[in-house]
Amino acid sequence: MKQCPIDFFDPEVQHLAASAGCRLYRMQNDTGEGLISEYPILSGIDLFYNDFHMKDGQNQNKRPMPDTIEINHCREGRFECEFQNGDYQYIGAGDLSIHRLSHTTRQTRFPLAHYHGISITIDLPRAQQTLSSLEAIIGDLDIHLEAIAERFCREESCYVLRSNREVAHIFSELYAAPPERMAHYLKAKVLELLMLLNDLPQEPFSEKRQFFSRSQVTAVRAIHDAMIQDLSHHYTLAELSRQFGIAQTSMKLCFKAVYGNSIYQYMKTYRMQTARVLLQDTSRSVTEIAATLGYDNPSKFSEAFKKEYGISPTLFRNSPSELDVS
Structure with missing residues (x-):
């Protein structure tokens, strides 16, 4: 599970290959291994397919980045994040979490020894500038990234969206994206997700996730x-x-x-x-x-x-x- 941008991965994360707009990384330790496929979507927006078969991850967010939000969708397994202040937080199958990268993480783990999901990182100022340039060509997208961050990441909390058919549908298509059209298809689906989040009310689909000591x-x-x-x-x-x-x-x-x-x-x-x-x-x-x-x-x-x-x-x-x- 990445904590944006890719440059902040630990040195132990091995860059395997790069082709067709994708970079492949491997994480290994004595508990197993994980593969991360990175796709640049637009300037300031990156998407990552996460496929882990291990229990212990690594500390990937080495410094706070309050101007960056991360959207995580868990397809299978569970993900644990331990913060520097000693708090722990979890997401499970079907969860969509949204949070600012405001806190440094000490450790990441996968309690069920496997995790499959998607991460989308958004550098808010850079991505909004990109969307503004895009709107000049294709017209108003009505995507306000800072408003999304304010709605779902108030008080630097992590919110989890569940039980929403539209969100589930978008991610089901992201998991089944056709390889021959991957680059263009991902752009369209991520923009669709952002338009949905822009209009999605915080309630009743979201809940403040509980932290544990x-x-x-x-x-x-x-x-x-x-x-x-x-x-x-x-x-x-x-x-x-x-x-x-x-x-x-x-x-x-x-x-x-x-x-x-x-x-x-x-x-x-x-x-x-x-x-x-x-x-x-x-x-x-x-x-x-x-x-x-x-x-x-x-x-x-x-x-x-x-x-x-x-x-x-x-x-x-x-x-x-x-x-x-x-």
């Missing part, structure tokens, strides 16, 4: 690690709260922000995904797997597995291709 995020990560290390044990919320020193309300809110689901739903899904791996890659019996995953008896485990995947554990083991994973 470093101590809360650290506690939630420890909770996550403890739960997945011993799947045979079913922790209660009270037990987790007491053991890791975090209030239940804060724990539930922060866990969902970091991992995208409630503790109960996340662990239910994690157990079922682990069950699939154990059934397919080991010779352990269904009874043994059920006990490993914390089920009192194999019939309860079989019932839960079939409810999740529409197929019994035994049938899946014998015919894994029968499982519908769509």
Whole structure:
């Protein structure tokens, strides 16, 4: 996930290639790798396709840039940003965030170990001058970038837009942009997005995103690690709260922000995904797997597995291709 402009990427980000109006970058560390495709749209406006398969990103915004806004759309996964003041912020699948690059970031992470999305960075003075020059040729575009920034980035906050069909439609077309017409197509779609944001009311589609403290995020990560290390044990919320020193309300809110689901739903899904791996890659019996995953008896485990995947554990083991994973 970039923090504009590309020159502010860490030196470890490798420039791979440049062709047909696109520059390709690779980020690598011991948690995985990510690919970033940069497309200059207009002077002052750049678009980036982000494809990460890693847990830890890098500090990419080395200094505040209050005259630049960043629009991020998350297609899959989750993105975590840690600011220098110790606050954390998250966006998840379907979210569109808008914020000024006013704060330096300490670290970026991907809690689900993957992230796919689009970033658009806009240098407000330069981009508005570009739009003014364009209007002299094609007529009034009615795009006022500073007004967009003021509406959605008040008090230097990050706002998230959701549940808007027009926004979703524009980004679905950006993800499916035809390669042979990429350069011109992206210009048209980004201008369409800006015209939409110019007229889009802040409510009811936006919400002020909650920040979490470093101590809360650290506690939630420890909770996550403890739960997945011993799947045979079913922790209660009270037990987790007491053991890791975090209030239940804060724990539930922060866990969902970091991992995208409630503790109960996340662990239910994690157990079922682990069950699939154990059934397919080991010779352990269904009874043994059920006990490993914390089920009192194999019939309860079989019932839960079939409810999740529409197929019994035994049938899946014998015919894994029968499982519908769509």
